[in-house]
Amino acid sequence: MSSIERAFEFYSKHIxxxxxxxxxxxxxxxxxxxxxxxxxxxxxxxxxxxxAEGITGADLLGWEVKSAKEGSSYEYQYHRNAHLEKLDEDCIVNHLYCSYSDEYDGLEVRVMRGGELSDKYFSKWKPLCIKKYGNPDNLRFRKSIGYGHVQQHGLLVLQVLKGKLVFRKDDFEEALSNR
Structure with missing residues (x-):
């Protein structure tokens, strides 16, 4: 069974x-x-x-996972004690975006390399984050990447409509590394 088939099976049972x-x-x-x-x-x-590896940093080894309701942006949160390391890491890890419908019967998963997001997002957020944490009362720095940007630039990995898997790209990691 492929990783997409296993993930779809998990989605069907638990999401x-x-x-x-x-x-x-x-x-x-x-x-x-x-x-x-x-x-x-x-x-x-x-x-x-x-x-997963540890309690800070990317969600999975080499991957950051984000989810949002269809049409909503994907939120990134940087905590005071690890914000700079996390911003640097986000520039190099891959990012997996799950966009779900109201009732979860629709799902799109897209992926992007951190390098594709670095200049437009993470590098620009870094000085803002440093400035925010100049105030010791601030505990979190939040920013987001828009749904439209991910839709336009992300590589489609799988698509589910009405609970049925209608698109899959089994070689998504290879395709992503070749972008």
Whole structure:
């Protein structure tokens, strides 16, 4: 079974859980956003075959994983004690973006190299982050990369529509490294 097949199987069981979604709706609870970020990181681990390393830095070895509702931007958060190292690391690791529909029956996963994002985002954020942490009361620095930028420039890895896998790029890591 390929990594995309394993990731889709995980998605089908643990992210797009039709029974759980119906229960949320029946009880007038919010559906979008109920999947915790660590579940998306696990999805990314299955897809890339990489594991987490430590408690700071990239989510997975060589990969940062982001998720957002379709049309929303992807948030990056830099904590006071590791902000400069994390910004530098984001310039070199790969970035995996998961964009999901309201009820999780739609999903697009795109990837980009950190070097593709560095000049436009991370390098520009660094002086802003340093300035913000000049004030000892500030605990977090947050910035985001827009949905449209990822859609336009990211390499499509997989697409799910109405709970069905409709597109897959099994050689995405090779294709990404050749960009």
């Amino acid at each position: 797009y859980d039709a029974e759980k979604i119906q229960l949320l709706k029946d009880n007038k609870l919010k559906v979008a956003g109920h999947v915790h970020s660590v579940i998306w990181e696990l999805f990314g681990a299955i897809l890339t075959g990489r594991k």
